[in-house]
Amino acid sequence: MPTTSITNIGTLVTNAPELGEGPLGLVENAALVIEDGKIAWAGPTARTPPTDTTHDARGGAVIPGFVDSHSHLVFAGDRTAEFNARMSGRGYSAGGIRTTVAATRAATDAELERNLVRHLSEALRQGTTTFETKSGYGLTTHDEERALRIAAAHTDEVTYLGAHIVSPDYAEDPAAYVELVTGEMLDACAPHARWIDVFCEKGAFDGDQARAVLTAGRARGLHPRVHANQLSYGPGVQLAVELDAASADHCTHLTDADVDALANSDTVATLLPGAEFSTRAQWPDARRLLDAGATVALSTDCNPGSSFTSSVPFCIALAVRDMGMTPDEALWSATAGGAKALRRTDVGHLGVGARADLAILDAPSHVHFAYRPGVPLVREVRRAGKPQGA
Ligand code: NIG
Ligand code: FE
Secondary structure (H helix, E strand, O other), X not given: OOEEEEEEEEEEEOOOHHHOEOOOOEEEEEEEEEEOOEEEEEEEHHHOOOOOEEEEOOOOOEEEOEEEOOEOOOOOOOOHHHHHHHHOOOOOOHHHHHHHHHHHHHOOHHHHHHHHHHHHHHHHHOOEEEEEEEOOOOOOHHHHHHHHHXXXXXXXXXXXXXXXXXXXXXXXXXXXXXHHHHOHHHHHHHHHOOEEEEEEOOOOEOHHHHHHHHHHHHHOOOEEOEEEOOOOOOOHHHHHHHOOOOEEEEOOOOOHHXXXXXXXXXXXXXXXXXXXXXXXXXXXXXXXXXXXXXXXXXXXXXXXXXEOOOOHHHHHHHHHHHOOOOHHHHHHHHHHHHHHHOOOOOXXXXXOOOEOOEEEEOOOOOOHHHHOOOOOXXXXXXXXXXXXXX
């Protein structure tokens, strides 16, 4: 197998403490060797072993590619008017989801796929090499199944979210909609998905309904993750922990008991600051979760309603500025944290044997994501060692 080295790296973030300093396993003036799409060696440039080809990072930092563990990218239309109204003082509610459901149902498969690919390439250019995405804007058996089928052609991390809101067609009979989501719709969707999710919130699904959805999914081999405690306090986080969900996502309104439960579990608290930014809501308290010992992931929640950004660097900047995270913690949460939220060990780090999914920056260190917010700092992205796009 031919080998490639990347040399003259400013700060290398490996997230492999055995390779360098601190939890981020930082190496200065570093180099990497890639063989067969995987990391074969990492250390100081001066000690780089001979390789078939060499790429000079010219002092730029290298980080593991971002693992965006929460997005909603199979949709049509946009909600500019709703955002505009919100910025003039109107509040956010789950109700806006219906606008996107109508546009998504009306779109062809080709339109949905084009939109998905557009957002994926946007995310890739900003350093995202692994992403999860969900259904949830179809809410019929046919429309949920096709959303998942389209998503599965582009990622392994596909989540069935038939329980996003009660379908408008079932407004008078939510129990019948839960029956559909846990019955015929689940049967059609399960073959295309790895995960099952539910929006556990006032105006969406209560604790009992959410439990019914998640346990039905689990019985079909899907692993749970939960939209929990976004708009208000509620049972979502406790349910996620009880069912060993891979993550409880949003975690904006948490009691001390919720924080304790997360800290004593394998359920990752996935924070989505793009949503609080775009809905002018209070920030989730990352510091409180970290100090309690919880594992925190940072993701975009990219969707046309509550968080229309595909930029993990933007989320890092928000988390550092407003959620009490250090630049190191935010970088870890957007890479290794995302991988934990997807229960993946092959991505989110650049330890020996990891997939060579990485970004080379136009900046000497990862700290610049928060220090230079809004600046396009990702110079080059590689997946399994291969340079992506131009
Ligand atoms: O994660 N909270 C529920 N779902 C999305 C919002 C979807 C929408 O507004 O279209 C979220 O924020
Ligand atoms: Fe979401």
